[in-house]
Amino acid sequence: MLPFFQLYSNLILQTLFSLSLTLVLTFLKIPVFFLQGLHTYIHPDNVAGHHGGSASSSSGVRAAIRRPSDSGSGLDGYQSLSSRTNTELRKKNKSKDKFEFDENNAQIFRLKLDEGHLQTRLFYNDYHNSFVFSFVGISCLLLYKYLGYKQDSGVLANGDLIPIIFGFIGLIKAFSSLAKISFEKSGSKRSEKQFSAIFGVLGFILGIIICSGIGPLVFDFHFDSIEGSWRIFVSILMGFIAGSLYMPAGKNARSFWLGTDQLRCNLSIISCGWFSRLILYANYILTVFTALLWINPFVEILSFVSFSKSEFTRFRLLCLLLSGVLQIVSLRSNLQMFLNEAVLSWYQRLHASKVPDLDFSRAKVFLHNHYLCLAVVQFFAPSVSLLLFLGLSQIDTNSFDKYNLVKEVAVFMAWWIVFIWAVITSASLVFYRRGILYVF
Numbered sequence: 064m065l066p067f068f069q070l071y072s073n074l075i076l077q078t079l080f081s082l083s084l085t086l087v088l089t090f091l092k093i094p095v096f097f098l099q100g101l102h103t104y105i106h107p108d109n110v111a112g113h114h115g116g117s118a119s120s121s122s123g124v125r126a127a128i129r130r131p132s133d134s135g136s137g138l139d140g141y142q143s144l145s146s147r148t149n150t151e152l153r154k155k156n157k158s159k160d161k162f163e164f165d166e167n168n169a170q171i172f173r174l175k176l177d178e179g180h181l182q183t184r185l186f187y188n189d190y191h192n193s194f195v196f197s198f199v200g201i202s203c204l205l206l207y208k209y210l211g212y213k214q215d216s217g218v219l220a221n222g223d224l225i226p227i228i229f230g231f232i233g234l235i236k237a238f239s240s241l242a243k244i245s246f247e248k249s250g251s252k253r254s255e256k257q258f259s260a261i262f263g264v265l266g267f268i269l270g271i272i273i274c275s276g277i278g279p280l281v282f283d284f285h286f287d288s289i290e291g292s293w294r295i296f297v298s299i300l301m302g303f304i305a306g307s308l309y310m311p312a313g314k315n316a317r318s319f320w321l322g323t324d325q326l327r328c329n330l331s332i333i334s335c336g337w338f339s340r341l342i343l344y345a346n347y348i349l350t351v352f353t354a355l356l357w358i359n360p361f362v363e364i365l366s367f368v369s370f371s372k373s374e375f376t377r378f379r380l381l382c383l384l385l386s387g388v389l390q391i392v393s394l395r396s397n398l399q400m401f402l403n404e405a406v407l408s409w410y411q412r413l414h415a416s417k418v419p420d421l422d423f424s425r426a427k428v429f430l431h432n433h434y435l436c437l438a439v440v441q442f443f444a445p446s447v448s449l450l451l452f453l454g455l456s457q458i459d460t461n462s463f464d465k466y467n468l469v470k471e472v473a474v475f476m477a478w479w480i481v482f483i484w485a486v487i488t489s490a491s492l493v494f495y496r497r498g499i500l501y502v503f
Contacts, residue, residue, distance in 0.1 A: 073222030074225065076206070076210065077203055077210075077225035078225060080202070080203065081199055081202075081203050081229055084198070084199050085195060085199055088194070088195045088198060092178065093198075094191045094194040094195065095177075095178045097194070097395075098181060098398070099175070099178075100175060100176070101395060101398060102174065102176070102399065103173070103174060103175075103435065104171055104402060104406055104428050104431075104432065105171070105172045105174065105428065106171050106172075106421070106425045106429065171406065176435075180435075181435070181436065184434075184435045185433060185436060185437060186240070186243075186244065187436045189243060189440055190240070190436045190443065192240075193233075193236045193440060193443060193444060194443065196229065197233040197236065197448075199229050200229035200230040200233035200454070201233070201447065201451060203226040203229045203230070204226045204230060204455070204457070204458070205454070207222060207223070207225075207226045208457060210222065223458055227455065230455045231455075233447065237444040237445075237448045237451070238303070238304075238307065238444070238448065240440045241307040241308075241440065242307060244310075244440055245259060245306070245307060245310065251310055255309070255310050259306045262305045262308075262309045262483075262487075263302045263305055263307075264302065265302075266301045266302040266303075266304065266306065266483070267299060267301060268302075269301065269305075273301075274289060274294035280359070281358065282357055283362050284357065284475050289468060289471075289472075297472055297475075300476065301479055304476070304480060305483050308445055308484060308487065309487060310441060311441035311442060311444070311445055311484075312445075312491070313487060313491055314397070314401060314442070315397060316495065317404060317502055318398075318400035319347060319397075319492065320492065320495050321333060321334060321400045322334060322340060322343050322397070322399075323335070323340050323343055325496075326502070330407075333403045333407050333410075335400070339393075339399075342389065342392055342393045343393055343396055345389060346386075346389040346390060349382065350481055350484055351485045351489065352382065353379075353382040353383055353385075353386045353478075354482040354484075356378075356379045356478075357478050357482075380453065380456075380457075383453050383474075383477050383481065384450070387446050387447075387453065387477075390445065390446035390449070391443070394439070394443060398439060401431060401438045402431055404427075404431065404502060405424070405427045405430075405431040405432070407502060408424045445484060448480055449477050449480045452473045452477035452480070455470070455473045456471075456474040456477065
């Protein structure tokens with residue numbers, strides 16, 4: 064019995080670790096805990112109406128939004144973002160009856176995300192499943208790296224099978240969630256869907272060029288060992304990734320634009336603090352730098368630095384790893400900026416005229432609150448896909464035919480995610496700077 068455990072120790076450890084980690088993530092609700100503490104916003108239709116209605120109170124149903132008390136203590140669990148007290152608002156409404164605008168109905172309330180809020184949002188299950196399977200896959204790949212590789216021990220004794228299976232399951236969950244979100248009718252504009260399709264076609268064409276032998280002139284990738292049918296598959300996958308990342312990268316650019324206060328609005332409730340802002344800058348700079356590491360002119364410049372070929376390869380893989388980790392670290396800041404974008408819309412329309420029309424901002428606050436988990440998946444899936452591809456490229460096994468080909472393609476796909484992310488984010492930021500795009 065002891066020789067059996069010694070022979071299959073890696074497989075047993077991988078199996079027990081993956082099962083226990085799945086149970087821990089599920090029962091401790093780690094995906095919910097990861098997002099707790101962020102603030103979302105509610106723009107009520109009629110604050111005074113909720114306050115004055117007694118029928119709902121007698122029936123035992125309490126209104127979700129109630130008018131704050133005169134003492135200024137605020138709502139229980141909700142924080143008013145209006146700069147005026149309710150007494151001042153009532154006095155102003157009485158003194159200026161010539162305006163039909165009721166400032167009570169212009170108030171917006173802030174509340175912290177908790178389990179109840181998150182689980183009722185659209186696409187929560189997609190986020191939960193992507194988080195669990197991706198985290199288990201990445202953890203199994205890290206455990207494989209720690210345990211090491213046993214020469215000539217077979218796929219079961221090495222424990223290669225478990226991290227490979229969970230790695231591919233994590234990728235499938237992440238990409239299927241992105242694809243599902245892309246087809247959501249009201250989750251994005253028609254123009255965004257059209258640009259996603261255009262980027263998908265361009266990604267496929269660029270994939271054909273890279274895999275056909277022309278690519279090595281510009282990109283430091285060589286696919287000589289890839290057969291024709293596999294080149295078509297790689298090109299299709301490149302097109303799918305390029306199309307799927309258009310909308311998430313666009314959201315990332317808007318979050319960076321707001322979080323670093325490029326609008327110079329000087330509103331603390333919209334922009335990030337200094338630490339979150341530092342993470343956003345570091346994430347963007349590292350993403351662009353990593354994308355350049357496989358472009359030949361830049362590679363030739365770095366070749367003059369005292370890097371050997373093996374050291375340069377390890378350096379590039381390390382940059383990919385840090386880029387994926389920083390994207391996950393910046394997820395909370397990006398998501399908060401996505402929610403704060405609705406507050407900016409409310410603020411702009413509130414000060415646009417003496418009698419502002421708040422219907423648009425009310426709809427925007429509702430949609431950003433309703434599609435909260437959609438944005439989470441769009442920020443989360445690219446980063447974990449990058450880490451999973453990178454992890455799969457580090458498995459040394461001869462137990463599967465043509466796995467060396469998988470390793471080559473995995474490194475390339477990890478870089479391709481970073482490259483597309485950097486290109487779309489940088490282009491969007493340039494358009495914001497030039498005034499072609501704007502946050503509204």
